[in-house]
Amino acid sequence: MLPWQLVARLYQTEFIRSARAVGVLWAICTLCFAIIEVVILIQPSWVGTRELHYRGGGPAPPTGTLGLFEVCTEMDWPVPECRGSLRTLTPLPAFQSPAVLVCMSLTMVWASVGCLCLFRFCNAATVYKICAWLQLTAGFCLALACVLFPDSWACAEMRALCGDRVSSFSPGNCSVHWAYILAMLGVLDAGILSTLAFVLGNRQDALLPEDAKDGDVKCLLEKAMCTGWFFSPCLSSSSLMA
Numbered sequence: 001m002l003p004w005q006l007v008a009r010l011y012q013t014e015f016i017r018s019a020r021a022v023g024v025l026w027a028i029c030t031l032c033f034a035i036i037e038v039v040i041l042i043q044p045s046w047v048g049t050r051e052l053h054y055r056g057g058g059p060a061p062p063t064g065t066l067g068l069f070e071v072c073t074e075m076d077w078p079v080p081e082c083r084g085s086l087r088t089l090t091p092l093p094a095f096q097s098p099a100v101l102v103c104m105s106l107t108m109v110w111a112s113v114g115c116l117c118l119f120r121f122c123n124a125a126t127v128y129k130i131c132a133w134l135q136l137t138a139g140f141c142l143a144l145a146c147v148l149f150p151d152s153w154a155c156a157e158m159r160a161l162c163g164d165r166v167s168s169f170s171p172g173n174c175s176v177h178w179a180y181i182l183a184m185l186g187v188l189d190a191g192i193l194s195t196l197a198f199v200l201g202n203r204q205d206a207l208l209p210e211d212a213k214d215g216d217v218k219c220l221l222e223k224a225m226c227t228g229w230f231f232s233p234c235l236s237s238s239s240l241m242a
Contacts, residue, residue: 019203023128026196027116030131033189034113037106037138040186041099042086044070045179046149047171049161062161065177068092068099068149071157094155101145102183108138109190128201132194139190146183 044067064073068091070084084092091099112134118127150169158166162174 019200022196023200026193026200029189030109030116030135030193031113033135033186033193034106034109036182036186036189037102037109037142040142040179040183041068041102041106043067043179044072044082044084044086045177046183047153047158047162047174047180048177049174064161066092066157066161066174067179068095068102071161073161092155092157094152094157095149098145098149098152101141101148105138105141105145105186105190108134108141112138123204125201125204128197128204132197132201135190135194135197139187139194142183142190143187146180146187149180 045065046067048065049063062073062075064071064080066072067084069086069089070082071092072080072082075081084090089103112131115127115131115134118130150171153162153169153171154167158171158174162172164172166172166174
């Protein structure tokens with residue numbers, strides 16, 4: 001084998017190790033993203049009331065938070081009173097479309113997690129590309145839910161919590177809370193993970209076969225280091241050994 005062929009194979013071996021490390025990191029981030037999706041779906045913290053200075057002279061404005069499935073008011077603090085159907089996964093009437101989109105996104109992400117088991121049975125490039133399309137679809141559904149959610153603010157639940165000044169894309173006395181911000185970050189996360197999966201899938205054809213042994217790699221390294229292409233002093237030692 002020529003020296004440049006040895007060097008090329010060494011570079012390929014290093015690329016295999018790097019690709020596997022990046023693949024493991026990608027799989028861990030995919031699992032974390034799936035857990036984040038569950039939190040986004042069930043938490044009633046998409047919108048919450050602002051801190052207002054109440055001066056008296058009438059009933060105090062309600063305080064609480066609102067999600068896709070529940071409205072929680074702090075009537076008996078610190079235990080909020082929640083109204084909704086989280087156990088039956090029945091969304092609030094005004095937020096049915098965002099809830100369905102988040103559920104679709106959640107399904108796609110967990111499907112990509114389930115596809116991780118296919119690495120033992122299928123081609124790695126195919127599995128990466130399937131997961132990439134699933135994650136890209138999940139990000140699109142989540143982004144559409146983030147757009148439709150503020151468009152549905154002109155509803156009875158929002159007016160009861162945030163006042164009569166509520167309208168589409170105007171929360172009145174409320175503001176977006178951490179669950180909605182986490183959903184927007186989830187869109188970015190889905191884009192990054194899907195892009196990384198596409199890159200890993202396209203690079204799989206350049207990898208060495210699975211039967212490459214560590215011992216063979218070490219032998220190749222010793223041969224490449226002792227060729228004149230790297231160090232001329234090795235020539236004398238290799239000729240003596242021959």
